[in-house]
Amino acid sequence: MELHRHHLEAEVRRQGLPVRDGCVDLEAEQTTCPACLHVFAPKGHQRCPDCGLAFR
Ligand SMILES: [Zn+2]
Known part of the structure; x- marks a missing residue:
């Protein structure tokens, strides 16, 4: 699972997006799927x- 997460973060960074510890802010009004x-709305x-x- 750790390897998958590294890969996901690399993909997100490659697209110039912020990495938020690999998780989504579930308390926010709106969030973006990484x-x-x-x-x-999460x-x-x-x-x-x-x-x-x-x-999670
Ligand atoms: Zn999605």
């Missing part, structure tokens, strides 16, 4: 509604 960049979600990435 994998697919889908913007959504309340009540534990997965990205678009790509299904699990946040």
